[in-house]
Amino acid sequence: MEPISYNLFYNIIFTWFMAGFAAVSIALFYGLIKDGKRKDRHDQ
Amino acid sequence: MINSSLLSMQATGVAAAAGLGLLFFLIARRAAGINKKNDISEYILAGRNIRFGMIASSVLVAWTWTTTIMGAAEAGMWYGVSGGISYSLGASIPFLIFLPIVARLKTLMPNGIAYTEFIGMRFGGRVRDVYYVFSVLVLVYVFIEQLIGIGLVFDIIFKIPFKFIVIGSAVIVVSYIIRGGIRGLFYNNVLHFAIIFVSLGVIFTVLSRNLDAGFIYKGLQEAATNSADPNYNPSLLTVNSLAGFKYGIIALVVALGQVLLDQGYYSVAMASASKRDMTWGFILGAVIAWMPVSMLCANIFGHAAIALGLSPGEGIGTTTDIAATILTSYGDPALALIFAVMIFSVGVSTGGNCLIGILTIFTVDFYSDKLRPNAGDREKIKFGQIITVCIAVLCASIAIALDGISLLKIDMFSGIFFAAPCGILIVGVYSRFANEKVALLSIFLGLLTGIATWIYFDLSSESWFFGCLLSFIVPILTVAAAYPFTKQRFNFARLKFYKIS
Numbered sequence: 001m002e003p004i005s006y007n008l009f010y011n012i013i014f015t016w017f018m019a020g021f022a023a024v025s026i027a028l029f030y031g032l033i034k035d036g037k038r039k040d041r042h043d044q
Numbered sequence: 045m046i047n048s049s050l051l052s053m054q055a056t057g058v059a060a061a062a063g064l065g066l067l068f069f070l071i072a073r074r075a076a077g078i079n080k081k082n083d084i085s086e087y088i089l090a091g092r093n094i095r096f097g098m099i100a101s102s103v104l105v106a107w108t109w110t111t112t113i114m115g116a117a118e119a120g121m122w123y124g125v126s127g128g129i130s131y132s133l134g135a136s137i138p139f140l141i142f143l144p145i146v147a148r149l150k151t152l153m154p155n156g157i158a159y160t161e162f163i164g165m166r167f168g169g170r171v172r173d174v175y176y177v178f179s180v181l182v183l184v185y186v187f188i189e190q191l192i193g194i195g196l197v198f199d200i201i202f203k204i205p206f207k208f209i210v211i212g213s214a215v216i217v218v219s220y221i222i223r224g225g226i227r228g229l230f231y232n233n234v235l236h237f238a239i240i241f242v243s244l245g246v247i248f249t250v251l252s253r254n255l256d257a258g259f260i261y262k263g264l265q266e267a268a269t270n271s272a273d274p275n276y277n278p279s280l281l282t283v284n285s286l287a288g289f290k291y292g293i294i295a296l297v298v299a300l301g302q303v304l305l306d307q308g309y310y311s312v313a314m315a316s317a318s319k320r321d322m323t324w325g326f327i328l329g330a331v332i333a334w335m336p337v338s339m340l341c342a343n344i345f346g347h348a349a350i351a352l353g354l355s356p357g358e359g360i361g362t363t364t365d366i367a368a369t370i371l372t373s374y375g376d377p378a379l380a381l382i383f384a385v386m387i388f389s390v391g392v393s394t395g396g397n398c399l400i401g402i403l404t405i406f407t408v409d410f411y412s413d414k415l416r417p418n419a420g421d422r423e424k425i426k427f428g429q430i431i432t433v434c435i436a437v438l439c440a441s442i443a444i445a446l447d448g449i450s451l452l453k454i455d456m457f458s459g460i461f462f463a464a465p466c467g468i469l470i471v472g473v474y475s476r477f478a479n480e481k482v483a484l485l486s487i488f489l490g491l492l493t494g495i496a497t498w499i500y501f502d503l504s505s506e507s508w509f510f511g512c513l514l515s516f517i518v519p520i521l522t523v524a525a526a527y528p529f530t531k532q533r534f535n536f537a538r539l540k541f542y543k544i545s
Contacts (some may be wrong), residue, residue, distance in 0.1 A: 003291065006264075007261070013339045014252075014340065014341055017244075017336035017337060018245070020336055021241045022329060023328060024100045024101050024237060024329065024333050026097075026420075027095075027100050028237075030098075031095030031098060
């Protein structure tokens, strides 16, 4: 592995880590919004 | 004279653990308020209504063990670039095997919750008893590892006695799981997810500034070419090294046993609102979001340790100490505190998943199978809670007894031990052919060949590799060999009408 590709390898993993964090956070908010809407319908 | 700086350090650690513990309990209490009282489908399954975001965060924090941080670092140090990749692939692929199995179980047995119920229906009572033992042992083993991980880190960073923090952590986990049931677990896991990811993000960012990729690469190159280097390994910079590949296979077999026999993952899957929520939740949590965590730990801690010239006896006691040593040497005290809080959250969340597994088996299955078939929900929940508390006490006692003992041999043994029953579980879900006698014989032969290989070849890592493989493959081959001699064919349609007694 060359220095440039090791650097690239590290940056790709770190970006992947941040993207994973963002994806789970978005999934959590999406679930909250969906559950909230269902609760509103139920209350009406 | 009492050292005041030691006292303030210990007080910081105790305050952090106690404060978080109280928060976890309050969240569980709030979750318990949503549950209908004394209703198993609420207490154990959260009304089967959990969306994929919560499934993802739960699986992610449950699969991130204290040993994920330290184990991936060790893999990075031993095998270089291929170590982290092999570790993360080996530990993620089992979920891609688990998902179709649990989806089929949901279709075949819509009212089932514990996989031991399926085993009982599919193979009979004796095989079910064997799986009770395996499932409780895997959960006990994982929980003990978490308690030891938390205990070691708090001992190193805050100088808090190991026993004290092990008992405290066990009390915190058991109290919030008993109080809130699986809904308490899901709600708390959102908080664990935030703590773990924010902490990891901060730790990785700060450390990569102090130890940049160029410096780490130079160190790897030196260790790969200089035979006098304590970590000399010519394949450190090779992505597809044979040693790394072998390690990946071992990681896969070990992780497969830990996933397939852990009732906690089945409980999370059964609580999902739909198969789609379950599938995407597991893929997002256990594969997409989990893989870079272990790869980064291998890079930042494992590769940095090589670059810094650390090796057992030179700067570190064992390779397990890498992460804590690097953080205390190249971070600042605040970073060490963040690391300790993160390890606490990692251990508590995985421990919670284990206790939910134990709670499910003893509430849903064991009590009505062995003791009182017609018991009501309230009685079953009470029984499950009492057994869960007893097992948590047992785990804390064993963890304390294991203080100072290397976990490597226990890890090796557990890999071989838990691989043996996986084959029969997979065969039982997909095939009509194997029966009770074949199942018992194949598990026995798998264990025998696996352990015999490991012991015969001097308990080395090479024999571990072959022991794990044989323990997994021999049961499947036994089923195939017994095929011409078994006339019985299982009727899967029977499972559709299964109801918890």
